[in-house]
Each structure stands twice: as structure tokens, then as C-alpha cells.
Amino acid sequence: MMDEVTATIPHWRGGERWTGAGDRAGDVYDPATGRVSGRVPFASGEEVAAVVAEAVVAGEAWAAQSLTRRTAVMFAFREAVSRRREELAAAITAEHGKVLDDALGEVQRGLEVAEFACGAPHLLKGEFSDGVSGGVDVYSLRQPVGVVGVISPFNFPVMVPLWFVPIAIACGNAVVLKPSEKDPSASLLIAECWAEAGLPPGVFNVVHGDKVAVDALLTHEDVAAISFVGSTPIARYVYETGTAHGKRVQALGGAKNHMVVLPDADLDQAADAAVSAGFGSAGERCMAISVVVAVEPVADGLVEAITTRMGGLTTGDGREGADMGPLVTGAHRDKVASYLDAGVADGARLVVDGRGVEPSGAADGFWLGPTLFDDVRPGMSVYDDEIFGPVLSIVRAASYDEAVALVNASPYGNGTAIFTTDGGAARRFQREVTVGMIGVNVPIPVPMAYYSFGGWKASLFGDTRAHGTDGIHFFTRQKVVTSRWPDPAERGGVDLGFPRHT
Ligand code: NAD
Numbered sequence: 207m208m209d210e211v212t213a214t215i216p217h218w219r220g221g222e223r224w225t226g227a228g229d230r231a232g233d234v235y236d237p238a239t240g241r242v243s244g245r246v247p248f249a250s251g252e253e254v255a256a257v258v259a260e261a262v263v264a265g266e267a268w269a270a271q272s273l274t275r276r277t278a279v280m281f282a283f284r285e286a287v288s289r290r291r292e293e294l295a296a297a298i299t300a301e302h303g304k305v306l307d308d309a310l311g312e313v314q315r316g317l318e319v320a321e322f323a324c325g326a327p328h329l330l331k332g333e334f335s336d337g338v339s340g341g342v343d344v345y346s347l348r349q350p351v352g353v354v355g356v357i358s359p360f361n362f363p364v365m366v367p368l369w370f371v372p373i374a375i376a377c378g379n380a381v382v383l384k385p386s387e388k389d390p391s392a393s394l395l396i397a398e399c400w401a402e403a404g405l406p407p408g409v410f411n412v413v414h415g416d417k418v419a420v421d422a423l424l425t426h427e428d429v430a431a432i433s434f435v436g437s438t439p440i441a442r443y444v445y446e447t448g449t450a451h452g453k454r455v456q457a458l459g460g461a462k463n464h465m466v467v468l469p470d471a472d473l474d475q476a477a478d479a480a481v482s483a484g485f486g487s488a489g490e491r492c493m494a495i496s497v498v499v500a501v502e503p504v505a506d507g508l509v510e511a512i513t514t515r516m517g518g519l520t521t522g523d524g525r526e527g528a529d530m531g532p533l534v535t536g537a538h539r540d541k542v543a544s545y546l547d548a549g550v551a552d553g554a555r556l557v558v559d560g561r562g563v564e565p566s567g568a569a570d571g572f573w574l575g576p577t578l579f580d581d582v583r584p585g586m587s588v589y590d591d592e593i594f595g596p597v598l599s600i601v602r603a604a605s606y607d608e609a610v611a612l613v614n615a616s617p618y619g620n621g622t623a624i625f626t627t628d629g630g631a632a633r634r635f636q637r638e639v640t641v642g643m644i645g646v647n648v649p650i651p652v653p654m655a656y657y658s659f660g661g662w663k664a665s666l667f668g669d670t671r672a673h674g675t676d677g678i679h680f681f682t683r684q685k686v687v688t689s690r691w692p693d694p695a696e697r698g699g700v701d702l703g704f705p706r707h708t
Contacts, residue, residue, distance in 0.1 A: 213243070213244045213245070214231075214244065214245050214246075214247065215234060215244050215245070215246045215247075215390050215391050215394065215414065216247070216394070217247065217249060217253075217257070217411075217412055217413050217414055218393070218394060218397035218410070218411055218412035219256075219257050219260065219408075219411055219412075219413075220260060220407045220408055221401055221405075221406070221407025221408065222401075222407070223394070225247065226247045226249060226250075226253050227253070228247055228248060228249060228250045228253060230247070230248040230250075230416075230418075231245045231246060231247045231248055232245070232246050232248060232387050232416070233245060233246075234246050234301055234387075234388065234389070234390065234391070235301070235388075235534075235535060235536075235572075236300055236301070237301070237302070237303035237531070237532040237533060237534055237535065237571060237572045238303055238522075238523040238524060238525070238531065238532050238567050238568060238571045238572075239523075239567070239568040239570060239571055240536065240568060240570030240571050240572060241568075241570070243300065243301065244391070246387050246390045246414045247414055247415075248387070248414065248415040248416050248418060248419065249413040249414060249415040249418070249419040249422070250418060250419075250422075251418060251419075251421070251422040253413065253419075254382070254413050254415075254419050254422035254423060254426070255422060255426060257382055257411050257413055258353055258382060258423075258426050258428050258429060259428070260408045260411070261353045261380035261381070261382055261408055261409070261411055261428075262352065262353055262380070262428050263408065264380050264406055264407065264408025264409045265350070265352060265353055265378075265379055265380030265408075265409060267406065268375075268378060268379075268380060268405075268406060268409045269349070269350045269378035269379070271378075273326070273327050273330070274327075276326070276375075276376060276378065277324060277326060277327055277376070278404075279375075279403050279404050279405050280320065280323050280324045280326065280372065280375070280376050280403075281324050282402070282403035282404055283320055283372065283399055283400055283402075283403035283405070284317065284320045284321055284324055285403075286398075286399035286400075286402045286403050287313070287316070287317050287320055287368075287396075287399050288317060290395060290398075290399060291310060291313045291314070291317070292310070293395060294309075294313045294364050294392055294395050294396075295309035295310040295312070295313050296309070296525075297363075297391045297392040297395055298312060298313075298363055298364055298389065298392055299524040299525055299531070300391070300525075301363070301388065301389035301390070301391055301392075302360065302361070302363060302388075302389045302490075302531075302534055303488070303524055303531040303532040303533065303534055303572065304487045304488070304490070304524055304531050305524035305527075305528055305529065305530065305531050306524055306525055308486060308487055308524075308531075309364075309524070312362055312364055312365045313364050313365070315365050315652065315655075316362075316364050316365040316366075316367070316368030316369070317368070318654065318655040319368050319369055319372055319373065319655040319673050319677075320368060320372040321655065322372075322373070322655040322656050322673060322674070323372035323373045323375070323376040324376070326373075326376035326377065326678075329675065329678045330348050330377065330678065330682070332345055332346040332347040332348060333345060333346045334346075338688075340696075341690050341691065341692050341693060341696070342688060342689065342690045343688075343689050343690075344686065344687065344688050344689070345686070345687050345689070346684055346685065346686045346687070347684070347685050347687070348377070348678070348682035348683070348684055348685075349378070349682060349683050349684075349685065350377050350378035350379040350681065350682060350683075351379055351430040351431045351454070351681060351682065351683055352379060352380070352428070352429075352430040352431075353379065353380050353381075353382065353428055353429050353430055354370070354374045354379045354380070354381050354382070354429070354430065354431045354432070354433065354681060355381075355382050355384065355423035355424070355426075355429045355431070355432045355433070356370045356371060356374070356381055356382070356383045356384070356432075356433045356434075357383075357384045357420055357423065357432065357433070357434045357435070357436065357444065358383065358384070358385050358386055358435055358436075359386055359435050359436040359437075359492075360386035360388040360389050360490075360534050361487070361490045361491060361492065361534075361594075362435075362491075363385060363386060363389045363390075363391075363392040363393065364392045364396065366435045367383055367385060367393060367396060368396070369433075369435070369659065369672040369673050369677075370433040370672060370673075370677065370681075371383060371396070371410065373673060373677040373678060373681055374431075374433075374677075374681045375400075375405065375409060375410065377678065377681040377682050378682075379430075379431075379681055380408065380409045380410070380411075381409070381410050381411065382411045382412075382413055382423060382429070383396075383410070383411065383412045383413075384412075384413055384414070384415060384419050384420055384423060385412065385414065387414060387415065387416055388534055388535060389534070390412075390414050393412045393414075394412065396410075396412075397410060397411075397412055420444070421447070424444060424447045424448045424451060424453070425447070425451050427451075427452075429453060430453060430454070431453055431454045431455070431680065431681065432444060432448040432453050432454075432455045432456070432457070433455075433456050433672070433680070434448075434455065434456070434457040434458065435457075435458040435492075435672075436457075436458075436459070436460075437459060437460045437592070438459035438460040438592070438617075438618070438664045438665070440459075441457035441458060441459035441460075441666075441667050442457070442459070442664075442667055444457045444667075445457040445667035445668060454668075454670075454680065455667070455668050456660075456666070456667075456668040456670045456671070456672065456680055457666070457667040457668055458492075458659075458660060458661070458665065458666050458667075458671075458672065459618075459661075459664055459665050459666065459667065460492065460592040460594075460618060460620075460664070460665065461492045461493065461494075461496075461592060461618050461620035461621065461661065461665050462496055462497065462590075462591075462592050462616055462618045462620075463483075463493060463494060463495050463496060463497070463618075463620055463621040463622055463623075464495075464496075464497045464498075464499050464601075464609075464612060464613045464616065464622050464623075465479070465480060465483065465495040465497070465498050465499065465622070465623045465624075465625065465649055466499045466501065466603075466606075466609045466610070466613065466622070466623070466624045466625065466635070467480075467498060467499065467500050467501060467504055467508055467625045467626075468501050468504070468606060468609075468624065468625065468626040468628065468631060469501055469502070469503060469504045470626055470627045470628050470631075471504065471625040471626050471627065472625070472627065473504070473507055473508060473511055474511065475625065475647065476508060476511075476625040477508060477511035477512050477514075477515055478515065479495075479623070479625065479647075479648075479649035480495060480498050480508075480512050480598065480649065481512055481515040481516060481519070481576075481598075482649060482650075483495035483623075483649035483650050484496065484498075484576070484596070484598035485516075485519060485529075485530050485576045485596045485598070486530075486650075487531075488530050488531055488532065488533055488574070488595060488596045489542075489593070489594060489595045489596040489597060489598075490533065490534060490594055490595065491650070492620055492621075492665075493620065493621045493643070493650045493651070493652055494594075494650075495598070495623065495649050495650070496592070496593065496597070496598065496599060497582070497589065497598075497599050497600075497601055497612075498512070498598065498599070498600050498601070499601050499603050499609045499612055499613070500600055500601070500602055500603065501603050501604075501605065501606060501608075501609050502602060502603065502604055505580075505600065505602045508600070509557060509578075509580050509600055512578060512598070512600075513557055513558060513578060516558050516576045516578060519575075519576055520566060521563045521564075521565045521566070521573060521575045521576070522565045522566030522567040523565075523566065523567040523568070523571070526566065526567070528565075528566055528567070530575075530576065530596065532565070532567070532571045532572040532573050532574075533572045533573075533574055533595060533596075534572070535572060536572050538572070538594075538595070539572040539573070539574050539595075542574055542593055542594070542595030542596075542597065543560075543561060543574055545587060545588050545591070545593050545595075545597060546559060546560070546561060546577060546597070548586075548587045548588060549579050549582070549586060549587070549588035549597075549599075552585075552586035552587065552588070553581070553583075553586070554579040554580070554581055554582045554583075554586055554588055554599070555579065555580040555581045556577070556578075556579055557578040557579065557580050557600075558575075558576060558577055558578040559575075559577060560574045560575035560576055560577035560596055560597070561574065561575070561577075562575065563575025563576075574595060574596060575596065576596045576598070577595075577596055577597045577598065578597075578598050578599075578600070579597065579598070579599045579600065580600045580602075581600070581602065582599035582600060582601050583601065584601075584612070584615070589601065592618070606631060606634075606635075610635065610638050610639060613639050613640075613641065614638075614639060614640045616663075617663055617664045618661065618663060618664050618665045619639075619640050619641040619642055619661045619662030619663035619664070619665050619666075620641065620642060620643065620661030620662075620665035620666075621641065621642070621643040621644070621645070621650070621651055621652075621661065622639055622641040622643075622644055622645070623644070623645035623646070623647075623648060623649045623650075623651060624636075624644075624645070624646055624647075625647055626646075626647070632646045632647075640662055640663065641661065641662055642660050642661035642662045642665065642666065642671070643659070643660075643661065653674070655673050655674065656673075656674055657673075657674045658670075658671035658672060658673055658674035658675065658676035658677065659671055659672040659673060659674075660672060660676070
């Protein structure tokens with residue numbers, strides 16, 4: 207038992223586990239018991255620099271390997287993740303708290319990006335224009351950027367790293383992953399999958415840590431690109447700092463996703479969707495629905511249907527068959543719970559109070575049950591803030607236009623959904639909302655791996671989204687070659703004019 211409590215979760219450097227030499231570290235919890243399950247070292251700037259230096263060398267050798275060889279590693283990585291999916295899911299649940307089935311779904315969505323990256327030979331093909339001028343051809347090619355830093359949040363410890371890492375590596379880059387310090391263990395399993403797949407040491411690395419490690423990546427001159435996912439204030443900081451240091455940066459931020467329910471919607475379908483998308487993963491998803499905009503006269507019936515469904519949800523240890531697990535840490539649970547008092551003080555109606563939950567799990571787990579507020583309005587903190595917990599708010603709107611105005615007034619623009627049986631209204635909605643990912647009768651419209659994931663406004667800093675062709679573009683630099691192999695029989699002579707292709 208002592209060993210388990212004091213277990214150190216190492217970095218991954220040079221193709222193996224590495225404890226590091228630093229003296230700073232953090233606690234990792236099992237959220238379902240509230241107990242410390244491990245310690246994670248916080249890398250110093252010097253440690254990050256040492257890993258980056260090795261990644262530069264390993265990355266150059268990796269980029270020089272043939273596309274065929276690199277692709278063989280990608281297929282083997284896909285197999286390794288698939289084979290170890292249960293183990294990965296168990297690691298997620300043990301430190302994040304989400305229920306096992308949900309964790310398996312997370313692994314699956316990450317695996318799909320690895321599968322997409324297996325198509326790199328096709329995706330990296332350049333363009334070719336034959337004979338743009340006498341004897342002149344023009345073609346483009348894509349080359350890796352070098353060393354890529356990936357900084358990920360706690361809520362998807364497998365999927366979010368896999369949004370970026372397989373594509374970056376398939377494109378010939380080396381990666382330094384800085385996972386969330388709250389649930390760092392899954393990143394080591396990902397590293398083992400790369401090693402099993404035959405990826406050369408130093409191409410994929412994990413450094414654990416906090417702001418110190420992140421800043422070391424953001425300012426290191428040999429880190430060419432940063433892919434970040436996390437809360438909006440940190441995303442903005444990462445974008446500004448990284449770009450100021452000459453890097454390309456994609457920084458995905460927070461969210462407050464609205465689900466609009468029109469009066470003609472199938473009420474049962476809408477209520478099922480609101481409960482699933484509001485309370486899945488205890489609301490700790492960037493694509494969770496946190497606001498339901500009920501266009502009158504639908505609100506009373508919808509609140510009743512949602513409340514009924516909430517009564518059937520069980521909260522407990524994610525390993526033991528509950529519908530919803532604990533929150534990630536005690537501090538986060540307390541912060542989320544504080545919004546319940548704030549909502550009541552602001553005049554919202556607390557329909558279901560999650561503090562009354564009776565969880566099936568240890569008394570000290572970080573529990574908060576599903577919570578529902580009605581009569582929520584902009585200006586209340588439960589509406590304005592990203593709570594990132596199992597708190598669903600109902601806002602009553604008089605019309606479709608009022609509902610869309612609410613969606614568009616939000617500083618965030620990650621996801622949104624409309625529930626309706628009117629195709630014309632759905633079509634109008636998808637054209638009018640200032641949001642990056644839209645669901646029509648689909649509450650969590652996470653794009654497939656071969657599309658790109660990313661929001662608008664404060665939900666994404668930068669112009670490139672995660673995975674899909676955006677991912678290929680982000681992790682490569684393009685060259686355009688203009689080439690002439692003149693016929694030895696023809697000689698143009700000297701011409702000092704600006705080249706014109708005729
Ligand atoms: P976070 O912003 O606290 O942390 C994200 C990463 O940044 C972690 O690796 C963390 O160690 C690091 N970090 C934290 N503080 C830092 C600082 N001051 N300086 C430098 N680095 C710092 O986010 P989180 O709590 O781990 O994750 C939840 C957030 O992530 C939510 O806001 C959620 O909406 C967002 N998220 C967004 C998406 C998306 O696709 N837009 C996806 C998943 C999560």
C-alpha cells in the first residue's frame with residue numbers, strides 16, 4: 207500500500223522512463239477515493255531543455271527515414287493502442303474519475319486520429335504543375351517543422367494528446383508532450399505504445415510539470431510549434447507567448463456550449479441529449495452542454511423531462527458501473543459546488559441540487575451529483591462562467607432569434623446544437639451561429655478525425671484546428687520549387703528581366 211501511495215510517475219526520455227533530478231513534484235489523486243495515488247515530478251527548465259535537445263537530434267533522423275518506414279510505425283502504433291485500450295481506459299478512470307465506458311470512448315476517438323495519421327503518405331503528397339513555361343515545372347512539398355510541444359488538459363488525458371501526436375510524428379516531427387499534472391499516467395502508456403511500435407528513442411517524449419515546464423517549451427528556440435488545449439486564459443497566454451517567441455501556435459480554449467431546443471423538437475430526444483451531454487464525464491468536457499436554451503413554450507415540459515431523467519442517474523466510482531463519476535480534484539469539486547450558492551443568490555431556481563447526492567463510493571471521493579438550474583439569465587455567474595462540472599442551466603427564450611442572439615453573444619464559440627424537426631430552421635442556425643462545431647439533433651458534435659476540431663472566438667487562438675488536414679498543415683512547412691531542366695539543344699542566354707513565364 208505504501209508503494210502505491212508514494213509511486214512516482216516518471217517522465218519519458220530517450221525511449222524510457224526517467225525520474226528526473228528536480229525537487230518539485232505534485233500529488234495525483236484517485237478522485238473516487240480522494241486518496242493520493244502517486245506523485246508526479248515537475249520538470250525544471252533545464253530538464254525540458256535537455257529533452258528538447260535530444261528531440262532535435264532524434265527528429266532529424268526520424269524525418270530522414272522513408273515515408274514507408276514511418277508509416278509502418280504508425281500502423282504498429284495504432285495496433286498497440288488498440289491492443290492496450292482497456293489498460294489506457296483504466297489509467298484514465300483511476301486519475302480522472304470518468305466512468306470506464308466513457309474512458310474507452312475517449313481512447314477510441316484518439317485511436318481514430320492515429321488511424322487518420324496512417325494515411326500520411328497520401329496526405330503529404332505535394333502538387334505538381336507540368337510545363338508552366340518553356341521547360342519549367344512547379345511543384346510543392348511538405349517538410350516537418352522540427353520539434354513540436356504538445357500541452358494537454360486534464361479532461362482527456364489520452365484523446366487530446368492523440369489529436370496531435372500521431373499526426374506530428376507521421377509528418378516527421380519529434381514531440382515533447384507536457385500532459386496535465388492531474389492525470390499524468392496515461393501519457394506513459396502512450397509512450398510505451400510508441401516504443402512497442404518501433405519509434406526511435408527521442409522522437410516522442412513526455413515531460414511532466416506545471417507553468418515552469420510549459421514556459422520552457424514556449425520560449426525554447428528549438429521548439430518550432432506548440433499545440434495547446436486547456437482553459438481560455440492559459441490558451442491566450444500560450445498563444446501570445448509562443449508566437450512572441452517565433453513559434454506557430456494553435457491554442458484551444460474553454461467553452462460554454464448552448465443547446466437550443468425549438469418548440470417543434472422531439473422533447474424526449476432533446477431531454478435525453480441534454481442529460482447525456484450535460485452530465486457525461488461529470489460535465490468535464492469542452493463539448494459538454496452547459497446551457498439549454500428552451501424556446502417557449504417548450505421550457506416547462508423540457509425541465510420536467512430532464513429532471514425525471516436526472517433522477518435515474520447514479521453517481522459513484524467509475525470502475526463500478528455508475529453513470530457518472532467524481533470530479534477530478536477536491537479543489538475543483540469545491541469550486542464547482544460554489545456556483546450552486548452563487549446561482550441561488552443571483553436568483554436562478556435550483557431544481558436539482560447535486561450536493562444531496564448519495565454516491566456509491568468512498569466517502570472522501572470528490573463527489574457532486576447532477577445539478578439543474580432553471581430561469582438562468584446572462585449576468586449570473588452560472589451562465590457567464592465555464593463551470594466545467596455537472597451543472598446544467600436552463601435559459602428560457604421567447605423566440606428563435608433570441609436563442610441565436612444568446613449563442614452569439616457568448617465569448618466562447620466551441621460547440622452548439624439545435625434540436626428541431628424543421629430542416630429550414632436547422633439550416634438557418636448553422637449559417638447564423640458564430641460557433642465552430644454545430645450539431646443538428648446531435649448534442650456533442652465532435653468532428654471525426656478526418657475533419658478538424660476547433661471552435662471560434664475565445665475557444666481557439668490561432669487559425670489552425672486540431673487533426674484532419676489542418677493537422678497535416680500545422681505540422682509541416684511547405685516549399686514550392688520552380689524547376690527548369692533545359693533541353694541541351696536550347697539555350698536562352700542572359701536575361702536581366704524579372705522572370706515571366708510565357
Ligand atoms: P488548464 O488551462 O488549467 O491546463 C491546461 C494545461 O496548461 C495543463 O497541461 C496545465 O499544466 C497547463 N497550465 C496550467 N496553468 C498554467 C499556467 N499558468 N501557465 C502555463 N501552463 C499552465 O486546463 P484544465 O483544467 O487542465 O482543462 C480544462 C479546460 O480545458 C477547460 O477550460 C476546457 O474547456 C478546456 N478544454 C478545451 C478543449 C477544446 O478543444 N477547446 C478540449 C478539452 C479541454
